Amino acid sequence: SPLRGGNFSLKDFEIGRPLGKGKFGSVYLARTRKGESHFFVAIKVLFKSQLISGGVEHQLEREIEIQSHLQHPNILRLFTYFWDEKKIYLVLEYAPGGEMYKQLTTMKRFPEAMTAKYMYEISDALTHCHMRNVIHRDIKPENLLIGVNGELKIGDFGWSVHAPSNKRQTMCGTMDYLPPEMVCGDSHTASVDLWAIGVLCYEMLVGKPPFEHDKQSETYAAIKEAKYRFPDYVSKGARDLISKLLVVDPSKRLTLTGVMRHPWVESMLEVNRRAKKEESERRAE
Ligand SMILES: CS(=O)(=O)NCc1cccc(-c2cn3c(Cl)cnc3c(Nc3ccc(N4CCOCC4)cc3)n2)c1
Numbered sequence: 001s002p003l004r005g006g007n008f009s010l011k012d013f014e015i016g017r018p019l020g021k022g023k024f025g026s027v028y029l030a031r032t033r034k035g036e037s038h039f040f041v042a043i044k045v046l047f048k049s050q051l052i053s054g055g056v057e058h059q060l061e062r063e064i065e066i067q068s069h070l071q072h073p074n075i076l077r078l079f080t081y082f083w084d085e086k087k088i089y090l091v092l093e094y095a096p097g098g099e100m101y102k103q104l105t106t107m108k109r110f111p112e113a114m115t116a117k118y119m120y121e122i123s124d125a126l127t128h129c130h131m132r133n134v135i136h137r138d139i140k141p142e143n144l145l146i147g148v149n150g151e152l153k154i155g156d157f158g159w160s161v162h163a164p165s166n167k168r169q170t171m172c173g174t175m176d177y178l179p180p181e182m183v184c185g186d187s188h189t190a191s192v193d194l195w196a197i198g199v200l201c202y203e204m205l206v207g208k209p210p211f212e213h214d215k216q217s218e219t220y221a222a223i224k225e226a227k228y229r230f231p232d233y234v235s236k237g238a239r240d241l242i243s244k245l246l247v248v249d250p251s252k253r254l255t256l257t258g259v260m261r262h263p264w265v266e267s268m269l270e271v272n273r274r275a276k277k278e279e280s281e282r283r284a285e
Contacts, residue, residue: 002032002039003079003091010082010089013043020099024050025087029094041079044090051088059158060088066134067157074125076145076155095153097146104141109207112238113275116268118144119201119241121152123259126197129160130190130256136160137188139196140177141203175216176209180224180248191250197259198245205234210246224248237264 016029025046031038051057067078077093097103100118104110110118122139129136136154143156179195181188202210210228213219222228226246230239241262244254259265 002034006080008080008082008091010084015043024054024056040094042092042094044092046088048086048088062160063157064090066160070128070132072125072128074121074152074154075128076153095145095155096148097150099142100144100146100152101141103146104204104207110204112205112235113268113271115201115204116265117272118152118204119197120260120265120269122154122197123256125154126193127256133162134160135190136193139193139200140174141200175219176212178223179250181250183220183223189250191253194245194253194256198242201242201245205238206231237267240264
């Protein structure tokens with residue numbers, strides 16, 4: 001990629017439209033100036049002042065350290081970063097499909113085959129992270145993006161840490177994805193990500209997270225007991241997978257390999273493969 005080497009600065013890019021607004025800054029579509037082939041990137045612009053007042057500068061350092069070293073088709077690349085007097089710029093891979101959050105809001109809920117494909121892809125990405133002793137800790141639709149071929153991309157490592165960790169972090173996002181051990185403040189291991197993909201799987205199939213309640217105290221109580229219900233339309237296979245991830249005892253949760261080899265996931269991936277084959281045969285006619 002034309003982003004080899006270091007010391008880039010804003011002048012190396014043409015800044016395009018804003019893609020979205022975050023807590024600490026915004027994300028812009030951009031493209032490299034050099035060379036004839038315009039290479040699209042997403043540039044996340046963070047204000048130093050806001051990072052300092054938010055007390056998250058160390059978190060950003062960790063995010064940069066971790067995400068710049070992870071290279072996987074389902075993890076958004078962090079190519080490089082640079083700063084000027086007031087801002088820090090992260091040059092990230094552009095995800096043309098946008099946020100999974102928007103896709104889920106638009107579609108209300110995902111078909112089972114689409115959900116299973118995303119579950120396979122996120123488990124593959126987390127296997128890559130856990131092998132490098134990185135826990136993500138903040139898996140939720142808002143942090144997941146969609147690539148050019150509809151593939152899932154983990155897009156934000158702002159909350160990731162090197163395992164094991166008992167770092168108490170002030171939660172400023174939703175707590176729907178918190179596992180019991182984090183709700184109780186106990187130290188936590190990589191299995192927090194397994195709980196989170198259980199919550200994600202439920203939310204993709206149902207359109208809302210399993211422990212959502214009006215009162216935060218009710219959400220806490222439901223999480224601690226892993227108390228949730230399925231709407232009738234959720235298949236037996238999907239219920240089996242989710243019930244093996246939303247387990248209070250972290251050591252008893254299904255492993256990432258177990259998710260990727262789960263009968264429901266495998267059968268749904270077969271459905272995807274057959275649909276793709278039929279589609280390409282139709283195109284070939
Ligand atoms: C905390 S934050 O600032 O990081 N999150 C706020 C936010 C909010 C919304 C989006 C995006 C976003 C980030 N992206 C990154 Cl990083 C790479 N590609 C995209 C990326 N790509 C993208 C691609 C296409 C679209 N379109 C497609 C056509 O319909 C309108 C939306 C939007 C975003 N979007 C980010």
